[in-house]
Amino acid sequence: xxxxxxxxxxxxxxxxxxxxxxxxxxxxxxxxxxxxxxxxxxxxxxxxxxxxxxxxxxxxxxxxxxxxxxxxxxxxxxxxxxxxxxxxxxxxxxxxxxxxxxxxxxxxxxxxxxxxxxxxxxxxxxxxxxxxxxxxxxxxxxxxxxxxxxxxxxxxxxxxx
Numbered sequence: 001x002x003x004x005x006x007x008x009x010x011x012x013x014x015x016x017x018x019x020x021x022x023x024x025x026x027x028x029x030x031x032x033x034x035x036x037x038x039x040x041x042x043x044x045x046x047x048x049x050x051x052x053x054x055x056x057x058x059x060x061x062x063x064x065x066x067x068x069x070x071x072x073x074x075x076x077x078x079x080x081x082x083x084x085x086x087x088x089x090x091x092x093x094x095x096x097x098x099x100x101x102x103x104x105x106x107x108x109x110x111x112x113x114x115x116x117x118x119x120x121x122x123x124x125x126x127x128x129x130x131x132x133x134x135x136x137x138x139x140x141x142x143x144x145x146x147x148x149x150x151x152x153x154x155x156x157x158x159x160x161x
Contacts, residue, residue, distance in 0.1 A: 073118060
């Protein structure tokens with residue numbers, strides 16, 4: 001899977017402009033899934049789809065080393081990073097791979113990703129994601145949406161792997 005396909009899929013979950021209660025959504029003001037909390041100097045309301053595409057490729061796809069993963073795992077890690085943070089997604093991928101979860105991609109993580117089968121990575125990563133999310137204090141307010149997003153991602157796993 002290339003970045004553009006992953007980006008189009010991602011926007012199926014992220015949608016347009018919103019400004020939810022920070023108690024329920026710590027990102028606050030958000031457009032295309034890009035939050036004011038993460039990008040305080042951006043005019044979030046005026047953010048275009050192309051602006052979001054550039055941010056996602058530079059700050060999420062590249063920083064999760066998606067090009068070094070199985071395409072199906074790349075999408076899952078990318079989506080997790082957008083939803084829960086880059087370091088969290090990398091840490092949980094590292095847990096799934098059975099290596100130290102320091103949140104930084106390096107040669108040990110890369111080697112572990114090459115050794116483990118694609119399907120094992122997909123199942124383990126999504127299990128780690130669900131466990132992580134259900135422990136969040138705002139799970140109650142977001143459980144339906146997050147569970148639906150992961151359910152859709154599991155459907156992608158079945159197609160991609």
